[in-house]
Amino acid sequence: MAKKTPALADLSTEEKIREAARKLFTKKGYAATRTRDIAEEAGLNLALLNYYFRSKEKLFAIIMVEKLQKFFGFLLPIIYDESTSLESKLETISAGYLDLLMVNPDLPFFILNEIRNNPDLIVNVVKRKDFLKNSVFLKQLKDQRPDADPLQFLLSLLGMCIFPFVMKPGFQKITDTNDHKFFQMMEERKKLIPVWSKAILKAKYPK
Amino acid sequence: MAKKTPALADLSTEEKIREAARKLFTKKGYAATRTRDIAEEAGLNLALLNYYFRSKEKLFAIIMVEKLQKFFGFLLPIIYDESTSLESKLETISAGYLDLLMVNPDLPFFILNEIRNNPDLIVNVVKRKDFLKNSVFLKQLKDQRPDADPLQFLLSLLGMCIFPFVMKPGFQKITDTNDHKFFQMMEERKKLIPVWSKAILKAKYPK
DNA sequence: GTCTATAACCTGATAGAC
DNA sequence: GTCTATCAGGTTATAGAC
Numbered sequence A, B: 001m002a003k004k005t006p007a008l009a010d011l012s013t014e015e016k017i018r019e020a021a022r023k024l025f026t027k028k029g030y031a032a033t034r035t036r037d038i039a040e041e042a043g044l045n046l047a048l049l050n051y052y053f054r055s056k057e058k059l060f061a062i063i064m065v066e067k068l069q070k071f072f073g074f075l076l077p078i079i080y081d082e083s084t085s086l087e088s089k090l091e092t093i094s095a096g097y098l099d100l101l102m103v104n105p106d107l108p109f110f111i112l113n114e115i116r117n118n119p120d121l122i123v124n125v126v127k128r129k130d131f132l133k134n135s136v137f138l139k140q141l142k143d144q145r146p147d148a149d150p151l152q153f154l155l156s157l158l159g160m161c162i163f164p165f166v167m168k169p170g171f172q173k174i175t176d177t178n179d180h181k182f183f184q185m186m187e188e189r190k191k192l193i194p195v196w197s198k199a200i201l202k203a204k205y206p207k
Numbered sequence C: 001g002t003c004t005a006t007a008a009c010c011t012g013a014t015a016g017a018c
Numbered sequence D: 001g002t003c004t005a006t007c008a009g010g011t012t013a014t015a016g017a018c
Helices: A015-031 A033-042 A045-052 A055-072 A077-080 A086-103 A106-117 A120-126 A136-144 A151-167 A170-175 A180-204 B013-032 B034-041 B046-053 B056-073 B075-079 B086-103 B106-116 B120-125 B136-144 B149-168 B170-176 B178-202
Strands: none
Touching: A015 A033, A015 A045, A015 A055, A015 A106, A015 B013, A015 B106, A033 A045, A045 A055, A055 A077, A055 A106, A055 A120, A077 A086, A077 A136, A086 A106, A086 A136, A086 A151, A086 A180, A106 A151, A106 B013, A106 B106, A106 B170, A120 B170, A136 A151, A136 B149, A151 A170, A151 A180, A151 B149, A151 B178, A170 A180, A170 B106, A170 B120, A180 B149, A180 B178, B013 B034, B013 B046, B013 B056, B013 B106, B034 B046, B046 B056, B056 B075, B056 B106, B056 B120, B075 B086, B075 B136, B086 B106, B086 B136, B086 B149, B086 B178, B106 B120, B106 B149, B136 B149, B149 B170, B149 B178, B170 B178
């Protein structure tokens, strides 16, 4: 039996606060989240937040690093894997991202939002700043299509994977799609994106 | 001589405030923007903001409607145009969006962010709630590929157009791309997306 | 470790002089 | 219309009892 969200009562006080902070920060962002809300969400007193984490900002920084690692961490081993083909990587990346985001639908928006406020955050997590430029993935792209800009392709691949989640609330409102239907679509996208990304990879590159 | 950003001094006080509010709200969102910052950005006193707009919320609502109309407004005539082909629409939409976003790079993030906080906002601007479902564009997609889900395609098209701007700050940091280079890439994307969207439209739909 | 009470600060809004 | 000064309310952070 998987324990996605462990019962609040079972957690230590510190972890209760973390869990509540994760939920609220990802949902509403730093500025719109009040420490009172976090304390209430955790079923605890406000003072405990400062007792354990000293300040809202410090608590936020902890959650942020966690989330950044989730968002970029799983990508690193894939794009540096010498043993897999480009096509295999496309499948792994899209399926991996969709699985990750189906469990954490608010993650991309949160990350993108807070990077906007502080772009240097990325560097701290990604460590090596040329991690993308030096990757096997980018080299394989360059090999397959020496005539094309691999970054253009990457933007489209990520857009296809991530954008639906960034747009989720608006999309659901416009198309009258409930959560069940949305996640069903994302499940289908796991098959679609590999096919589509290969199609655009083979497409004639316009001059 | 185009006047993109008219000199602040030339504007009426009311318009100075609007302009400053546009800038800060789109950049940082509602919660993170302080009325004091808006006043300072406009080179004016805080009290004038309330004199002209009564409250932060009311000022925000005005900017928000403006932006929503910008973001969705230009789409409506295109997707309801009976006289143009599907392929022509793909070109018009991608080129139109990229042009729009090159002038307003922060627009998508702002829209997406505030829709998240208040999904009903969309309805007020889009008026008819089935505006997408009933569109010529969706019908043409359905005609061309009766075996496929047109919404999946739409998500990819929008993702390819909009996502680069949502990710702009992070992308530039990771790839060490300055503004000039970024906009150059977006210019190139105007040619790429039509080709790519047609490619995925023709791709074999996986079962 | 956990709570209540309160301090210290910030932010949106207004009063009133010019 | 525009400014300075200030209020009222809310938010983070801390002091101190238990």
